[in-house]
Amino acid sequence: MFFFFSKILTFLLSPLVWFFILILWSLKTKIDKRKRRLQITAIAILYIFSNPFIIDEMARSLEPVTPDYYLMSSKYDVAIVLGGIGRVDERQKRFDFLFSGDRLFQTIELYHLGRVKKILFSGGSGSLTFPDHKEGIYIKKYLNNIHIADSNLIIESESRNTYENAVFSKKILDSSKFNGSVLLVTSAYHMPRAIACFKKAGFKNITPYLTNRLSGVRRYELDHLFVPNFESLYNFNFIIHEWLGWIVYKMKGYI
Numbered sequence: 536m537f538f539f540f541s542k543i544l545t546f547l548l549s550p551l552v553w554f555f556i557l558i559l560w561s562l563k564t565k566i567d568k569r570k571r572r573l574q575i576t577a578i579a580i581l582y583i584f585s586n587p588f589i590i591d592e593m594a595r596s597l598e599p600v601t602p603d604y605y606l607m608s609s610k611y612d613v614a615i616v617l618g619g620i621g622r623v624d625e626r627q628k629r630f631d632f633l634f635s636g637d638r639l640f641q642t643i644e645l646y647h648l649g650r651v652k653k654i655l656f657s658g659g660s661g662s663l664t665f666p667d668h669k670e671g672i673y674i675k676k677y678l679n680n681i682h683i684a685d686s687n688l689i690i691e692s693e694s695r696n697t698y699e700n701a702v703f704s705k706k707i708l709d710s711s712k713f714n715g716s717v718l719l720v721t722s723a724y725h726m727p728r729a730i731a732c733f734k735k736a737g738f739k740n741i742t743p744y745l746t747n748r749l750s751g752v753r754r755y756e757l758d759h760l761f762v763p764n765f766e767s768l769y770n771f772n773f774i775i776h777e778w779l780g781w782i783v784y785k786m787k788g789y790i
């Protein structure tokens with residue numbers, strides 16, 4: 536139930552949804568003063584949530600500051616990579632990587648550098664319409680195709696959210712009496728909730744490894760301060776998802 540509820544609520548909180556609701560409302564109303572207010576509010580919402588500087592600052596508040604583990608030489612027994620990194624091409628029966636695919640690609644580099652012994656990929660289907668599109672199955676095929684052997688892979692393909700990522704990964708590792716070091720790999724904006732879930736699930740020796748940051752160096756150029764763009768509007772969807780996730784996970788006792 537929570538899985539369906541979170542998807543619906545994320546949709547309803549989208550600025551684009553509210554923009555269109557307000558515009559449609561303004562077209563329906565016959566009161567001129569209300570019409571103007573609705574249209575101004577709609578435009579303000581669209582501008583605020585597509586403003587690069589504002590969205591950058593919102594993302595920065597979510598993304599933790601950690602040591603630069605990429606520049607270090609530390610090694611880990613297993614890297615746990617969280618799913619939600621792409622979608623299945625139904626026609627070609629292949630996996631198309633999206634923005635969060637950086638989680639897997641950075642882990643592959645660490646694996647080939649000898650800094651990660653094994654890769655545990657945790658991800659099933661996060662789709663309401665395609666529950667059989669389980670990421671783990673496709674990721675295993677992809678990793679095998681680039682010559683990463685099954686002996687160095689652990690695939691968890693049933694989880695649908697971060698809480699299940701943590702719980703199911705813990706069960707798999709506990710079943711093999713694993714007691715080594717863990718590198719947790721996920722997007723920077725998602726890391727605070729992810730690390731909280733994994734610690735609640737019982738992980739002890741765990742290091743956060745941040746990928747695909749939404750925020751960059753703080754900038755004060757005119758275009759960054761005032762000119763809206765679609766990328767910022769798109770990025771705000773990730774921020775909404777995390778805000779909602781924190782609230783619901785706290786209520787459910789997942790973190």
